[in-house]
Amino acid sequence: MRWLINVLLFVFLLVVMALWVMLPWYAAIVLTVLLAAWLLLTRRGRQALSVANVGISTLGQRLGSTAVIVVGIAGVVGVLVALLSMAEGYAETLRKTGGTDTAIVMRGASASEVASVLDRDSVTLIQQAPGIARNDKGEPIASNELVVAANLPIKGGGPDEAGSVQLRGVSEQTWTVRPQVKIIAGKRFTPGLRELVVGRGAAKQFAGLEPGQEVRLGTQKWTIAGVFASGDAMESEIWGDASVVADTYRRGSSRASVTVRLADPQAFEAFKTALESNPQLKVDVSTTLAYFSKQSEGVTKVLRVIGITVGAIMAIGAMFGALNTMFAAVAARAREIATLRAIGFPGLPVVVAVMLETMLLALIGGVIGGLVAYLIFNGYGASTMAAGSVGKLSFELRVSPDLLWTGLKWALAIGFIGGLFPAMRAARLPVTTALREL
């Protein structure tokens, strides 16, 4: 019989956890309101509340064991949220780089801009496609770009330590295609000269990227004209005039990609169809939003899997810590609980009371963990070699409300399991033996 109940309990637990993971925040609020109503309005609920009050008021005397639950769960939530915020920040940075009102054209089947080559004729043809916005002079707003890598000395690194940065050769139209790019120091590069503007993120990572200074790309000296900010992945790049970059890298008149500003987002379909049905071209067309979101997919997934694996292992540890503490708490109060049962309290209020106590501690732990993760890691700068690029991508960790909610859900789930089994033991305690115990 008892064995059967345990099996049922386990199945129930699995179902609850599965539902819990998918629960949106408003459903949780409904659940909380229902629980509060039950606690305040029904007889059983009020009994449970008063039993829980006794437990909660003695928490202060058990500070050590209380801290085990709170700190244990805070640790899980903190680490989980921090690791997931890395995935979130990475994806967010790349997602922000694209939009639905700009489109990128690359040679067919190219996984990224670096691998793409478009010859001069293709570039000209692409610019004649319908759907591209035009400036005052009636020219299509399109930037023909070349993406290559450059080796630059790393800031704070050894004398021979060089890192790779993505160098983008752009045409003059780029400033109109990407209005989010603002020069924050110095000025734009002069077309035709060996001048560069550098992203804020790149300037932070590599040495000597300040306006007026010179850097060596291979045997050539390039002057830094200015620094730009865009709040997205472009900030990790350095930009120069496409034709000068092509010269340095011996690329002739070929380009890697064409980024265009669309007349409006609805014009994309027409633009795409026109290019893909053109027999002279073999190109892939996507909105920049789709392109950059796709670039972030792989890395984001890996980061998320790492975060959840580490979080899950830590959660197991914290759960057993909570179980331990709550078993001890129930054992210490065996006589009180038995007394309550003897004077007529049924099992349910006792179960609910123990659960409430654990969940409260878990909630506190979850809030602390989330808060610490938010304070330390929100906006924390990180960088990695980005997939589909040839340079380091700087991004900021982002602790979003969604992530905090996920962390809180984990905390409550740990509290739920950690409280359930001790609660069941408390309710099953044989009254007579417990009363006799001293």
Added chain:
Amino acid sequence: MKYLHLIWASLFRRKTRTVLTLVSIIAAFLLFGLLDAVRTSFTQAGQSANGAARLQSGSKLSFIQTLPKSLLGQIERVDGVKAVTHANWFGGAYQDPHNQVFSFAVAPNYLDLYPEVVVSEAERKAFAETRTGALIGERLAQKYGWKVGDHVPLQSQIFPDKTGSKNWQFDIVGIMHSSDKKTGGFYDQMFLLNWKYFDDTTPYNQGSVGWYVTRVVDVNQADRVAKAIDALSANSDHETRTQTEQAATASWMKQLADIGLIVGSIMGAVFFTLLLLSGNTMMQAVRERTSEIAVLKTIGFSGRSVLAMVLAESVLLLVLGGVVGLALATVVIPAISAGSGGMLNLPSVGAGSWVLGLVLMALIGFAVGALPAWNAMRLNIVDALAGR
């Protein structure tokens, strides 16, 4: 040692509590084992005798820029060079552009410089003689179920052939096995094709070379040889940058992520929690045994031996859980490597991780046992027996 039985008995005095605590410790050390394996795989990549004796020369401008083939003869003549070979990045993908296959187009003598990559004599010969031949790593072969004799189409993401098609055809002629996972492990997932076939087929390469690999006669001369190689192309439009394979790998790994910091902070959080958790268990354990300890002292156990016994108990608790956790990690890691289909290639829990883990177990054991052990030593027999 003669008190082991007593310590064991007191450890399992409350089975539930000890087992629950043990599970927490196991979880913590399982995580430690996994993360330390990741950290080790990052820090040790390329760190071996073979990695130190090989130099990589790439374009100083950037790693995607190619070099002229004329450098080959010049590098061969540099004093202290044993052998030189070259390779190009092919950028292959199988079926879908996102199924990337690490593929190099290599010179015929390429594998001579990689003694840790084992290929049978007959297969080497077949590779040299088959224009469209390819050698593949054993993991790659497993992943796609390829075997010798298979005809495999690959898509290059960079290089079209003369008709503009990017579909290339290869015949698999051999399988590579690596004998040294630190430097050769990468080759278990590699796809090697003939440089000649590559250069003849694509109009975009025109005899250029992605990078040169040089094996030096004497490891201690590596720096001098590297400088001599770079001097060959100084002030030309194709300057090179030469590093030992060790240094090059380390610099790549560093650019990928600061793994040490990430692993360090996660483990900090985990061990802090563990400290609190097992500390609480030990405090409870000693508190409820107050009268028993008083009896022990009454029958003649000295304060010191009581102190030692409590400390031994907490260290035993940590070592029990820790060893099980690390052993679990040893079992789980190969499963993860296999399950990820070659995406992750983690080394197993090495001797270094075990030593570090055991030191940590002992340290945490002492830390959590210190306060209860001190209390037990200072215990006043009369007060304790009277229940005050």
